Amino acid sequence: MTFQPTPTQIARIKAAVFVACLMPLALLALRAWRDQLGANPIEYITRATGWWTLTFLMITLTVTPARRLLSMPWLLRLRRMLGLFAFFYASLHFTTYIWLDQFFDFSDIVKDVVKRPFITVGFTAFVLLIPLAATSTNAMVKRLGARRWQWLHRAVYVIGTLGVIHFLWLVKKDIREPLVYALVLAVLLGARLVFRWRERARTKAPTVRANSHPARAGIGPS
Amino acid sequence: MLIRRSTDIIPSEITPRALFEDRRAFLRDAGLFAAGLAVTGLGARAVQAQGKPFAGARKSPLSVAEAATPFKDVTTYNNFYEFGTGKDDPAERAGTLKPRPWTISVEGECAKPKRWDIDELMKLAAVEERIYRLRCVEGWSMVIPWNGFPLSELVKRAEPNSKAKYVEFVTLSDEKQMPGVRLPVLDWPYVEGLRMDEAMHPLALLTFGLYGDLLPNQNGAPVRIVVPWKYGFKSAKSIVRIRFTETEPKTAWNKAIPSEYGFYSNVNPQVDHPRWSQAKERRIGEFGKRATLMFNGYGEQVASLYAGMDLKKYY
Structure with a gap:
């Protein structure tokens, strides 16, 4: 038996998740307040916000496999919020780079984005997140139609991949941490492929059976 | 380039070991006494002065007149992969390194190879205070008051022969003392190298301390080199072997990613x-970035070493 919350319970869960999602920011702010960001605070903030962006992307991508494997369809109700938090931390990460790191030196920023592959992919991932955040409301789902909306939001697979590449390309030598993200992403995307194959097999199987039925297929010995 | 002739030490000038150890015992006792004073709030200053062996070191004219990076930052933000790849790993994990007893083997293409005891080596020449800029290849920088004497003092004593074109520096690689070497992040032991003329340059410093005190473990205790016109990773830490070679040493980062880290690795904004x-670069403790200077600002002293060389090719 799996847990199926009532609407009130869902509202409470959502509120709790919302607060939990703000904890990384709260902890970062607390560390800043206590002067515990180390010798290079800007680097620390950049790393922390980047790390949380990737983590929230992975959590968001976990919703679909989790709700199917655990038979907890209501988990879907949390996905939008988690995805928006990924965008929220990505915005903080991007702002840190533009403001604290480069201090609005736009000629240098443009050079960076064009010349440095790890910044190019990170920037691309961020830009691709914007339309997803903008079309996250119920009204936008309606306006676009479920099919087109879903097609657009599959961009998150690309975004997750670019995010991992961004991390992989920026480290000097020790790639263990980005590899962990790569592995998690591979499992999450792989799960979707497995689901698809199974679905295809399931939908195909009856058709095959139907077609093979002599009367319906219209073929066979007469 | 002016290289001072070495003054040979007369045997009678060398402190006998017994006396030396006696003096240590005295210092220890004096320390206890001073600590006692400190508790009563009387001798705090005395404790500070006697705890720092290089507190009175001669201030070198080769120092830069820039504000030094705070001691806390210098000793908590380090790249020392033998203790882990995080910046705070060395400060947290270098406690297992034992900087005494320690020997440094000077060997290779030279007439007088020798195994130096660290305490003997420290007395080879007068230790000075040198305030140098340090520029990391990652894009940050510090200003650090080092304590040491020119590397050339040691090189000269070994009497390198005509085949000695390069000097190789090898860092300790001991799993028991350095948890980071269990992982094959780099090809251990860490090896660095300089061309002979670079090693003989008066700015190349054989370093035993910082901020007047012995080097903290995370900064490369008990002995390291500091080559201020090159990216930080060229300045090998916790050195156990110095070898004169005819061919260019295979250095750790160059072996790891040759397209990114060359043998020379001179600081070069271009x-x-x-x-x-x-x-x-971002100077630690500052908000905005500052322009990186050619040869880290030491161009006037070192540019001639590279006259006629294509620095884009020999990066």
Whole structure:
């Protein structure tokens, strides 16, 4: 038996998740307040916000496999919020780079984005997140139609991949941490492929059976 | 280039070991006494002065007149992969390194190879205070008051022969003392190298301390080199072997990623790292970035070493 919350319970869960999602920011702010960001605070903030962006992307991508494997369809109700938090931390990460790191030196920023592959992919991932955040409301789902909306939001697979590449390309030598993200992403995307194959097999199987039925297929010995 | 002739030490000048150890015992006792005073709030200053062996070191004219990076930052933000790849790993994990007893083997193409005891080596020449800029290849920089004497003092004593074109520096690689070497992040032991003329340059410092005190473990205790016109990773830490070679040493980062880290690795704002710009740097403790200077600002002293060389090719 799996847990199926009532609407009130869902509202409470959502509120709790919302607060939990703000904890990384709260902890970062607390560390800043206590002067515990180390010798290079800007680097620390950049790393922390980047790390949380990737983590929230992975959590968001976990919703679909989790709700199917655990038979907890209501988990879907949390996905939008988690995805928006990924965008929220990505915005903080991007702002840190533009403001604290480069201090609005736009000629240098443009050079960076064009010349440095790890910044190019990170920037691309961020830009691709914007339309997803903008079309996250119920009204936008309606306006676009479920099919087109879903097609657009599959961009998150690309975004997750670019995010991992961004991390992989920026480290000097020790790639263990980005590899962990790569592995998690591979499992999450792989799960979707497995689901698809199974679905295809399931939908195909009856058709095959139907077609093979002599009367319906219209073929066979007469 | 002016290289001072070495003054040979007369045997009678060398402190006998017994006396030396006696003096240590005295200092220890004096320390206890001073600590006692400190508790009563009387001798705090005395404790501080006697705890720092290089507190009275001669201030070198080769120092820069820039504000030094706070001691806390210098000793908590380090790249020392033998203790882990995080910046705070060395400060947290280098406690297992035992900087005494320690020997440094000077060997290779030279007439007088020798195994030096660290305490003997420290007395080879007068230790000075040298305030140098340090520019990391990652794009940050510090200003650090080091304590040491010119590397050339040691090189000269070994009497390198005509085949000695390069000097290789090998860092300790001991799993028991250095948890980071269990992982094959780099090809251990860490090896660095200089061309002979670079090693003989008066700015190349054989370093035993910082901020007047012995080197903290995370900064490369008990002995390291500091080559201020090159990216930080060229300045090998916790050295156990110095070898004179005819061929260019195979250095650790060059072996790891040859397209990104060359043998020379002189600080050069015009030659970018393939993945990031080297035009600017963030001085630790400052908010904005500052322009990176050619040869880290030591061009006047060292540019002649590279006259006629294509620095884009020999990065």
